Amino acid sequence: QADMAMYKAKSCGRNALYFFDPRMQSALDERTLLEADLRMAVARGQLRLYYQAQFGQDRRILGAEALLRWEHPTRGQVSPGDFIPLAEASGLILSVGHWVLETACTQIRAWAAMPETRELRLAVNVSARQFQQPEFVAEVLQVLKDSGADPSRLKLELTESMRLEDIEDSIDKMHALKAHGIAFSIDDFGTGHSSLAYLTRLPLYQIKIDRSFIRNLPDSQNDAVVAQTIISMAQSLGLEVIAEGVETESQRIFLERHNCRVYQGYLFSKPVPLGQFEELLNVTDK
Numbered sequence: 001q002a003d004m005a006m007y008k009a010k011s012c013g014r015n016a017l018y019f020f021d022p023r024m025q026s027a028l029d030e031r032t033l034l035e036a037d038l039r040m041a042v043a044r045g046q047l048r049l050y051y052q053a054q055f056g057q058d059r060r061i062l063g064a065e066a067l068l069r070w071e072h073p074t075r076g077q078v079s080p081g082d083f084i085p086l087a088e089a090s091g092l093i094l095s096v097g098h099w100v101l102e103t104a105c106t107q108i109r110a111w112a113a114m115p116e117t118r119e120l121r122l123a124v125n126v127s128a129r130q131f132q133q134p135e136f137v138a139e140v141l142q143v144l145k146d147s148g149a150d151p152s153r154l155k156l157e158l159t160e161s162m163r164l165e166d167i168e169d170s171i172d173k174m175h176a177l178k179a180h181g182i183a184f185s186i187d188d189f190g191t192g193h194s195s196l197a198y199l200t201r202l203p204l205y206q207i208k209i210d211r212s213f214i215r216n217l218p219d220s221q222n223d224a225v226v227a228q229t230i231i232s233m234a235q236s237l238g239l240e241v242i243a244e245g246v247e248t249e250s251q252r253i254f255l256e257r258h259n260c261r262v263y264q265g266y267l268f269s270k271p272v273p274l275g276q277f278e279e280l281l282n283v284t285d286k
């Protein structure tokens with residue numbers, strides 16, 4: 001209470017009373033500063049893609065998820081958990097997301113030249129705001145064309161929690177991209193509120209079980225049931241299922257026993273810079 005300042009807001013044109021917490025002001029200033037920095041991050045080359053391998057049976061690398069990193073000149077590495085929400089709220093996600101697509105597609109094209117990498121599929125996270133742009137389909141196809149990347153090497157991750165405001169429009173967009181060979185994955189599955197009926201209408205390739213259900217396997221009876229249910233549902237729908245955040249061998253064994261055969265997590269590899277990811281490929285292939 002003591003640090004609450006009371007303001008009379010004249011600017012509202014009314015004599016409204018606001019209770020104002022100075023800590024909120026500094027949080028706002030912080031956001032504004034970070035947003036101004038992010039605005040320039042693309043142009044200044046401060047964004048990087050890290051690659052986290054996705055593994056199949058026998059530890060074979062099937063592909064990777066591209067994860068954005070921001071090398072801030074003074075703050076060091078800023079976590080996407082901190083700047084992606086900011087980018088979404090400010091609209092900067094559109095230019096950031098475009099950079100991610102371009103960089104990922106350029107990488108797909110480069111990998112096509114090498115036998116060890118040309119079969120890889122690269123997953124790119126797409127935010128709701130980006131996906132809902134009317135130009136989204138045209139944008140993706142243009143980036144693919146400009147980079148010369150094979151569309152069937154690209155996978156787009158949409159998170160389940162994102163509100164697909166116009167379902168019909170979303171389905172149309174997915175079909176249009178799928179027709180070119182692009183695959184879709186539903187990220188963080190189990191954390192949103194999508195109904196089964198709705199899910200079956202989406203032209204999906206893959207479902208990604210959210211890390212929160214993997215964390216306490218195999219001990220948590222509840223999470224075990226959720227994981228098993230998602231796996232069997234995915235199988236019934238003819239979708240690939242991947243577990244994210246697999247950290248221990250006992251989690252992997254549980255998943256394997258319940259027919260989940262694709263994994264991503266620290267047990268296998270953390271997200272790493274390109275060079276390290278390519279090293280991982282050579283090591284694992286031998």
Ligand code: C2E
Pocket residue numbers: 052066067068079080081084097100124125126127157187188211244245246247264265266267271
């Ligand atoms: P996500 O798409 O669900 O990505 C998985 C997150 O889990 C990544 O965090 C990854 O580093 C982390 N992770 C993977 N395996 C493990 C594990 O075994 N244990 C633990 N504790 N964590 C693991 P990261 O890189 O911090 O990214 C956080 C989120 O930021 C992503 O969640 C995604 O929603 C968003 N994001 C990242 N890159 C992009 C991007 O290029 N575009 C958009 N729109 N969002 C992005």
Ligand code: MG
Pocket residue numbers: 065125157187
């Ligand atoms: Mg993801």
Ligand code: MG
Pocket residue numbers: 187188208210211244
């Ligand atoms: Mg995820």
Ligand code: MG
Pocket residue numbers: 188211
């Ligand atoms: Mg997640």
